[in-house]
């Protein structure tokens with residue numbers, strides 16, 4: 001009866017909508033035209049009216065295994081009834097240890113250690129803190145500067161918005177961290193419009209890092225954080241050789257390299273991590289989203305043996321890192337992550353984006369020539385269609401596409417006037433056809 005009650009609740013629209021302050025949302029506009037999802041299974045949501053919605057964005061780039069996958073559902077249900085919570089501060093339970101070994105096995109060497117968080121934002125702030133503490137542990141505590149990129153998204157913590165490069169995410173919240181600098185981003189429609197896969201031009205932008213080293217001196221720089229592919233900023237791709245060059249410059253100057261793989265991790269670009277697809281190994285990787293296929297909040301920071309070892313020099317009885325969250329290594333999240341990894345491995349989802357990349361690319365680029373389309377970008381199972389802004393109303397066209405696509409039965413993401421797509425990795429060719437058919441109809445109507 002209780003299950004029926006909640007099921008009925010989930011399907012029924014709420015009586016009032018004032019108390020919930022929604023994130024990154026025009027709350028008053030939303031309350032005027034609410035879009036309420038009530039259930040999900042496989043590739044589809046159902047809204048509160050029972051309409052089927054094709055999930056073109058894996059929720060928020062996170063439900064890589066699709067929705068309500070049986071093995072994950074069963075693992076979470078069993079875990080919450082077995083060990084609902086256990087502290088990991090000076091205490092422990094088996095699952096976080098088991099999961100860390102599984103994660104180590106799919107990560108590039110020597111990223112041999114895992115620190116758990118509850119989100120991508122917490123993973124980013126954790127990695128930035130570990131980078132600063134690492135240099136202090138080695139007697140180079142003057143390395144206090146952190147370098148990010150323009151247009152980068154690293155979540156919403158004070159660390160993440162400081163190294164991030166999206167003005168609206170920064171300007172409201174004060175000065176942020178004191179010693180931060182930014183590289184230029186690599187989006188260049190002028191030279192790279194409608195590139196299929198990686199853009200040809202822009203590798204020279206990696207030299208920005210050398211310029212910042214000359215300006216600040218390497219002895220003051222702790223780390224560089226980069227999204228291998230920036231999803232939130234509208235799908236910004238690295239020119240061939242760019243990430244390799246960043247790695248070289250970091251190595252030359254003893255600067256740590258952090259890949260923010262919150263979106264690119266867990267099969268999104270056809271390998272467990274983009275680091276493997278691009279053949280560049282960072283010193284740390286921040287992850288979340290696909291780690292549990294979005295069903296339980298969890299993040300994980302992968303840390304190299306070199307960094308981890310620097311914290312293990314003191315007495316065994318000493319706390320080696322003064323950092324962690326109440327829910328670090330939460331048993332429910334660990335159970336979800338283990339079942340998610342099982343699902344990825346059993347169904348070949350880590351590499352499925354490689355198999356579908358060409359088909360996805362052809363369907364996406366067939367939208368070239370639709371009204372207002374000024375660029376199309378893609379890699380793995382990520383896609384973006386950039387629209388020319390409406391005169392005097394930047395973002396209006398993007399919102400129109402979001403709203404009309406939802407009414408047509410398709411979920412897309414928008415960043416400004418860029419439509420972003422990242423379907424669950426279980427997507428089949430027929431779903432890809434449907435995504436681009438529905439999106440094409442919406443674009444025709446703009």
Ligand SMILES: Cc1ncc(COP(=O)(O)O)c(CNc2cccc(C(=O)O)c2)c1O
Nearest residue numbers: 119120121153154155227232260262263288
């Ligand atoms: C690269 C990257 N780093 C950190 C975060 C923050 O993760 P949490 O949200 O779990 O704190 C992200 C998250 N990325 C994200 C989150 C919400 C919306 C969108 C969008 O593109 O509309 C993208 C991300 O994409």
Ligand SMILES: Cc1ncc(COP(=O)(O)O)c(C=O)c1O
Nearest residue numbers: 117118122323324325326327328
């Ligand atoms: C007063 C207070 N604030 C913040 C936190 C941090 O919460 P979390 O560990 O969930 O990040 C805690 C955790 O115990 C706390 O006691």
